[in-house]
Amino acid sequence: MNEASDPSRVINLSQRLDPASERVGELLGAVRSIASKRLQQWVGNAFEHVDDALFDLAEKAENNAAQMHYFDGMREVRKRRPAVERSFLGAISRHIGELAHPQQSSGSSTSFGAVELTLVADNELEESLAITSMIGKNESRLSRDLFAVNQRLSVICGGRKVEDASNPVAPAILAQAFRQALHELSADMRVKLIIYKLFDRYVLSSLEDLYQEINTELVRAGVLPQLRHEVPRGDAKAAGAAGQATDEAAGDIPSDLLQTLHALFSARRGPAVGGNVGMHALSSGPLPSANELLGALSVLQSQIASAGPLPYAQPDDAAALTREVLQLKGQLLTQIGALRGEKPSHVATIDEDTIDLVGMLFEFILEDRNLPAAMQVMLARLQIPYLKAAILDRKLFAHRQHPARRLLDCLAEQAKSWSEESDRDHRLYDKVKSIVDQLLHDFDDDMGVFERLLVDLQQFQDVNKRRSELAEQRVAESTRGREKLEQARRRAAREILDRIGEHKLPPLVHGVLARAWANHLVLTLLRQGETSPEFKSALRFVDDFIASTKPATSPESRQMLRQMLPGIERALRQGLANVAFQEQDIERLLGQLHTYYRQQLGETLDAAEVVAVDEDAAMLAIPDSIQPVIDQGTAPQDSVEEDLAEAPLDSPEWHQVQALQPGTWLEFCLPDEPMTRAKLSWISPMSGRYLFVNRRGLKVADYSPQELTALLTDGQARMLAANALFDRAMSAIVDKLSQPDAVPPADTAAE
Structure with missing residues (x-):
């Protein structure tokens, strides 16, 4: 009997095994x-x-x-x-x-x-x-x-x-x-x-x-055996x-990382006077408790919330907010002084580390070029709510799956894709603004608010993701279809031009091949493929049609031409019908060809029939709705091969382009155009071109590898980081504190 099917062998949480x-x-x-x-x-x-x-x-x-x-x-x-x-x-x-x-x-x-x-x-x-x-x-x-x-x-x-x-x-x-x-x-x-x-x-x-x-x-x-393979959310109503x-x-x-941060903060401040003090030597009163810190933060938070709705970001906002971020420690101690009647000169080391760490996190947000300026300014308003959260729950920096951390990462990920052009209805901007407003107005000490807002944001994200994926799929399919069509047009043109070679064809015959028959070849390629009997038969017609234009000067050649003509007419009728020629247009074209072949066979024509095949009138037999695939004497160039041949294969930007994967976001700043952010949606296996869409799944542009390399080289395009905001910030903070000339962060406590 299989062990999993034997109830006596099933182990569950109420039947734990003795480790020995x-x-x-x-x-x-x-x-x-x-x-x-x-x-x-x-x-x-x-x-x-x-x-x-x-x-x-x-x-x-x-x-x-x-x-x-x-x-x-x-x-x-x-x-x-x-x-x-x-x-x-x-x-x-x-x-x-x-x-x-x-x-x-x-x-x-x-x-x-x-x-x-x-x-x-x-x-x-x-x-x-x-x-x-x-x-x-x-x-x-x-x-x-x-x-x-x-x-x-x-x-x-x-x-x-x-x-x-x-x-x-x-x-x-x-x-x-x-x-x-x-x-x-x-x-x-x-x-x-x-x-x-x-x-x-x-x-x-x-x-x-x-x-x-x-x-x-x-x-x-x-x-x-019945364990669900998913992580439980827990009860979002309670912090515990x-x-x-x-x-x-x-x-x-x-x-290692958190201990490294604490050690670096300690090293930059210099030796402490006691085991539980911050940067400053002595205090006239007791250290602020966690409740005092939270109370002072709530007062500062209410001041920001009461200032009214957040205005739309302006160019100078980031610089002003950076100053506010750096001054928060001093403002906090001043507010504690107002509440207790005397201003403390320092806080406990662990609290100071937390204040500095949150301050550097939001300083990073205001410097992070992965975020558009408007989103930087909006997210930076969350410094006080996140400092309160870090004091209430020290695990915020220790757990990657902490709801507050996931919420900030999720907000930043949504913000990364934002641009005014892709958010004309302000749907995303208003959603981010709504979450920021709720945290500023409603967050006191209920840590469950982060989980609730995270769920709300994820639902918003899921709805928009489904919409964008459908649009993105349509764009890719449309692009794929156009490329297949273009590839078929190039193939048809090459096949016809290779067969024409040095032959000087009559305008009527060339017009039929370059327009009607080339379109028939394109449709046959797309529908039946290049190995199909239909495509091979269509190519044989090209050979026969060209051969039929050779001068018939001997009885043998005239007899051979007469034998070819029924097959040519039959194939031509079928091919013209395939490209939607109307019956009257087919008859008119065949009438002109009959006249032409009578000339080839040496038959006498009256004046009206000679005019019918005059060079200027020959193309009148082909409707304007039938577009030419090739021009006489010119072959289409394979632009992709040219691009690859000329691309700077040894440049760092070229290697960046070659390593790009679908899903990567780039920012484009082109001359005389607004900044836009776009995701690499698809790389064409046929042309090698890179298709970019915005957050709504709509096409922004498509570039050859050479064109994209040139944009990166000129600084008109740049790649955006794929990893989470919090991870980028933590690495940047450690790197900054590790620099020999680093100074203690936000040292304004004594102001």
């Missing part, structure tokens, strides 16, 4: 076997590509020293690869085994302390950020399958909660284990960063297959429930 039981050992052994097999294959594949990647970089190195770094790295990797792989796979195997013995693994994970992190070298910080970025990207992408693995492992381990941060096959543990394994290498950090990229590409990007296999195996063994849903949805950000 034989059954647990079997199940964890199965998980270890699956993980070891997959990871060994993937990490080996990653290392197989290291040589090529480093060799390419060595060839492009700016100097001999840099080149030697890469060559030395290649030799070091070849020598130490087996040790790295053993260390990595061994660590994961141990972590899986330790799931059954939590007391043995409680101290196995290592993290830097705040004091140590103040001394972290730049290259180690760079390494930490690379790993943090990898983990965040993949945790978000894999949340559904990973959630199911976490739940099933929790059941196996007796109900002890397994999260992304403690699951041995989650991106966080895998990345940290690989980082430890790379200690076997003494290679330059530039080499290690290349290896991390390959690890991300060939290992972390493949984890979906691993999770599905583990889930399938555990379901077969009867572990939570929202936080619980957050915990279940995704693990913490690796502690």
Whole structure:
């Protein structure tokens, strides 16, 4: 009997296993076997590509020293690869085994302390950020399958909660284990960063297959067979429930990043006088409590809300708001002083870190060119609500799936696609403005408001996405149809011109081929294809029609022409009817051809018949509705081949264009045209042209690779970042604080 179908073998949350039981050992052994097999294959594949990647970089190195770094790295990797792989796979195997013995693994994970992190070298910080970025990207992408693995492992381990941060096959543990394994290498950090990229590409990007296999195996063994493979939202009516849903949805950000931030803030401020003070030395009163901070923020928030509706963004608004962002700490302490009767000179270190971190987040928003200016100004108004949220719930910066963080990311993602041209009805602008207004007016201490607004925004996004996808599909189909038509026209023209060659055709015959018959070839190509008997027959007609214009000067040639004419007339009638010739037009054209062939056969014509085939009158037999496909003596040029031949293949912009993927957003600032933002919707497999649409799915432009490269080179187009606003901001903040000349952020507390 199949285990999953045997009720006695089904395990659920009310029947958790004893971690020491034989059954647990079997199940964890199965998980270890699956993980070891997959990871060994993937990490080996990653290392197989290291040589090529480093060799390419060595060839492009700016100097001999840099080149030697890469060559030395290649030799070091070849020598130490087996040790790295053993260390990595061994660590994961141990972590899986330790799931059954939590007391043995409680101290196995290592993290830097705040004091140590103040001394972290730049290259180690760079390494930490690379790993943090990898983990965040993949945790978000894999949340559904990973959630199911976490739940099933929790059941196996007796109900002890397994999260992304403690699951041995989650991106966080895998990345940290690989980082430890790379200690076997003494290679330059530039080499290690290349290896991390390959690890991300060939290992972390493949984890979906691993999770599905583990889930399938555990379901077969009867572990939570009815578990829904989706992350529960939780109850949005209460902050606690929202936080619980957050915990279940995704693990913490690796502690390295947050500890790094606290350490960098501390290092920039200098030594503290006490263990719990901020930048300033002494205070005349007690430190402000969290409630005092929240009260003062509420007063400031109400002042902004009472100022009336937000005006439409003006060019100078961003600069003014940046000053406000930097001055908030001083305003906050002044407001606390007004409420308590004396102004404190500083706040607790953890509160000051939070104030500075939120301030730098919104300073980043006002500098982020991924956001249009009008949206920058609108989102910057959320600084106080988000500072209140960060004080109320410290997990805002620690959880990627925190509702407040997801709401800001979602707002920024919608804002990225906005332009006045694509939002003439102000639907998106008004929606973002409505959410900002609600947070400014309604948010006090109910953290559930972020979840409710997020759901509202996602519903708005889903409705508009369905509309835009339908429009986008129609645009792509229309473009695809035009390209197929153009390709068929070029093919028909080439076939006819190749057959005409050096022949000097009578105007009537050339007109039939260039207009009516070329259109017949185009339709046959589109409907039946180039390998069809119909297309081959249509090409044979071209050969016969051209041959029929050769002078018939001998009895044999005249006899041959007479034999060809019935077939020519029959094929011509059929082809003309295919391109919608009216019957009277067909008869008129055939009448002119009869007259022409009588001349070819040497028959005597009267004066009226001679006029009928005069060069000026010959084309009158072909209706104006039948458009020419080719002009006499000229062949169409393959513009795509020309573009590719002339494109600057060695420029960075050309490589950017070649790497572009559908879904990427660009900003276009063309002369005498308003700024517009457009998404790469489709790359034509026929012409290679790039089709761009706006947020409503309507066509903005299409460019050849060469044209798009030129726009990027001239600064008339630029790519917009694809990763989330919060992630970009955190990386930028760490980078800014790590600069040697950085100053303590927003130091206005004493004003």
